[in-house]
Amino acid sequence: MPLIRPFAGLRPVPERVEDVTAPPYDVLNSAEARERAAGKPMSFLHISKAEIDLAEDIDPYDPAVYAKAAENLKKLVDDGVLIREDQPRYYVYRLKMGDIVQTGLVAAASVKHYDTNRIRKHEFTRPAKENDRVAQIEALNAQTGPVLLAYKSDNEIDGLLNQVAEGAPLYDLVADDGIGHTFWIVEDQAITDKLSAGFDAMDAIYIADGHHRSASASRVAKTKGGSDDDMSHYFLSVIFPHKQMKIFDxxxxxxxxxxxxxxxxxxxxxxxxxxxxxxxxxxxxxxxxxxxxxxxxxxxxxxxxxxxxxxxxxxxxxxxxxxxxxxxxxxxxxxxxxxxxxxxxxxxxxxxxxxxxxxxxxxxxxxxxATSMEDLMSVADANEVMPPKSTWFEPKLADGLVSHVLD
CATH class of the missing domain: 3.30.1760 (Conserved hypothetical protein from pyrococcus furiosus pfu- 392566-001, domain 2)
Known part of the structure; x- marks a missing residue:
């Protein structure tokens, strides 16, 4: 069972990427999301924070919110704003915030390896937040918010990612907050195979941010049943080398x-x-x-x-x-x-x-x-849990650049 694998991503057509891309769902409250998405009908906030399209006093956990998210996602697909990759792919994703530059791999990560702690955790989760993500995934039949993962920096893998990033990007944009998001498709099968083998050789990778998203993916996989090899038994992730990642105080x-x-x-x-x-x-x-x-x-x-x-x-x-x-x-x-x-x-x-x-x-x-990445990995390796509010990662991943459909 591979640790990670390519997947057939659901992503914006290039000419619409700036209209679609949005901040992650958990950095804005409902009022802020409503304001940010005003006049932007293709913003991914209409999917990740679908309560903005319903009554202002609605509970964001109301079933109608998840139904609206599914309706909004379907519309973007039907309108040709989002398209599905014709075959499984890896993607390379570069984030830039000032002097901070980090280049990582977008992949589907194995629920089985999450459950057995090869994908290592360092935080407790809260049931209400898990339930929210489970309902979102089940309504959409997709994971739309990537889990931020880290791997111990590896010269060969780092080099492969940088090699892909030397080519022309699929997307290259600067968001409203000044953070740059650059995105490439890995089209060379030899590089894809080397990336898969390189990660399979690792003892572990580490959750940096996204414990609720990964926990909810595990719950959905158990509900769906089937084989550990089914795409519903993998979750959307972006994996960066630990030496490039920045934890703020x-x-x-x-x-x-x-x-x-x-x-x-x-x-x-x-x-x-x-x-x-x-x-x-x-x-x-x-x-x-x-x-x-x-x-x-x-x-x-x-x-x-x-x-x-x-x-x-x-x-x-x-x-x-x-x-x-x-x-x-x-x-x-x-x-x-x-x-x-x-x-x-x-x-x-x-x-x-x-x-x-x-x-x-x-x-x-x-x-x-600031807590160091080495400290975070040491805690995870010891199967321990960090105190609350130990880490603040920047820059943040964008929502909407690519989603993982579960079939």
């Missing part, structure tokens, strides 16, 4: 100091951290270092080295902050559910943290050093 803000005065709070912080006031915003430059913004001032925190273990989860910066400050000092013991904590993607900058605190909405903010 995922910062924390808290609503209060757990009844402590500023001085008492800082005294408790100093029990586990070296704490020095700084004259400028603190963006941590290394692991085990944190920034603290409190009462209009920045502090640099360095955790006492003896508190850092070799455990792949406990040594993560997000764990060190949770285990030595958020929990014991602020009594935030479950960041996943506690309403007193919120999370701010590092792409918003340190100004985003200052704004939340200066407005009075939050009492303090913590800037984090």
């Amino acid at each position: 995922y910062n924390r803000v808290v609503t209060d100091l757990n009844g402590l005065s500023k001085d008492d709070f800082l005294a408790k912080v100093r029990e586990c951290f070296d704490c020095e006031k700084e004259s400028a915003p603190v963006k941590p430059a290394k692991s085990n270092e944190f920034g603290l913004y409190l009462d209009g001032e920045w502090y640099r925190l360095n955790i006492n080295p003896e508190l850092v273990s070799d455990d792949p989860v406990a040594r993560l910066d997000v764990s060190l902050l949770a285990d030595n400050l958020l929990g014991p000092v602020l009594n935030i013991t479950d960041p996943r559910t506690d309403p007193r904590i919120d999370f701010v993607g590092g792409i918003r900058g340190l100004e985003g943290l200052e704004k939340r605190v200066d407005s009075g909405e939050m009492a303090a903010a913590f800037s984090m050093y």
Whole structure:
């Protein structure tokens, strides 16, 4: 059973790709999606966020939403906006955001290898979000949102992808957010075979983002039954070399100091951290270092080295902050559910943290050093789970460039 395989993609005709391509379904709420898709009848948001075509007060999980998504997908096919590949193909997908350039392979990944943990996970999933993706896949008979995967960088595979990318692209566009999306079809059968063999030789590949999409694909495969070789037992993925992938910091803000005065709070912080006031915003430059913004001032925190273990989860910066400050000092013991904590993607900058605190909405903010891909893979290899909100990947994959039909 291959780890990955080519598939007959459903994709836009080139002259319509800019009309179709949209941000991923989970980065916009319904109101934002409605605004973004206004006047754009071919936008893939009409499929990924089909509630925008129904009453504004409709529950996005209402069965009518999934039925509308299927109707909208069928219309794009019937109108010739989306076409089906005449044979199974791999695709090469390059993302560009500023200095970040990553070139990966679009493929169908095996549910069987996901179930047996050769496609490795690092997050828990939530039933409601899984149910949503299951309903979407079943309504469309297709997976339209790719799972972001990583492989340990391999010179031969990296070279094959770059070789394809030297040719003329099928699509080359810059989205509204300035991110470049370039897309090639792998037409050389020899390259296709080498890519398949190269991935089959790997011990594992890793989910970076898309745990709910992959979990839902597994559930759909079980419902459909049939052979592990059926296309319904594979899921849409884009696989990048880990050295090219960028994880941004995922910062924390808290609503209060757990009844402590500023001085008492800082005294408790100093029990586990070296704490020095700084004259400028603190963006941590290394692991085990944190920034603290409190009462209009920045502090640099360095955790006492003896508190850092070799455990792949406990040594993560997000764990060190949770285990030595958020929990014991602020009594935030479950960041996943506690309403007193919120999370701010590092792409918003340190100004985003200052704004939340200066407005009075939050009492303090913590800037984090970004989790590394090596740390993510170590956690997954240990069959462990990372703390919530440990990673923020940019740039994001686009929806609509290619979909995976299950038959």
